[in-house]
Amino acid sequence: MSERETMTIIVMPSIRMFHFTEKTLAGLKNEAWYPYAEGKLFKCVEKYLVDSGIANNVTRFDEKISCGDSVDYVVTYNKAKSIEIDTYVVVGRVSDEDDVMVFVNAIDGERAKEYFLDHVKVEQDWDGERDIYIEFCINMSSYQINHVYKDGQTADFFCS
DSSP states (O other): OOOEEEEEEEEETTTTEEEEOSHHHHOTTSOOOEEOOTTOHHHHHHHHHHHTTSEEEEEEEEEEEEETTEEEEEEEEEEOOOOOOEEEEEEEEETTSOOEEEEEEESSHHHHHHHHHHHHHHHTTOOSSSOEEEEEEEEGGGSOGGGSOBTTBOOSEEEO
């Protein structure tokens, strides 16, 4: 079951614009105002929250206070599950080339290996025929930092 969260939005019905009060969508200097079509405020707010990765969906939309042309609403939504990104150390090479050590940000070891393969193919001019070897792929959180070095060398590249 999703965790429920709330946030306040400010709506200006006369110009059909709304403003998120949370920093993520408020704009650099709280200047971000978003348009909406008449009768589509709920759908539009939900779309922005879902597309930005904040919410899975919006469940409630309640008027909080009205002052002049401005109306504040409390938006209740199911919080989106965040994706954990880890840093991996991957060491490998093309055939008889020198080892390459790369730090890769990825959601899991398999994706880290994929990013590494993409990098090493370019870095070592892979011709499509020679073998590519991955010596190891280790999550940094489970690996001691002093073991990241190989033969006195540190990582050559940092992928994200």
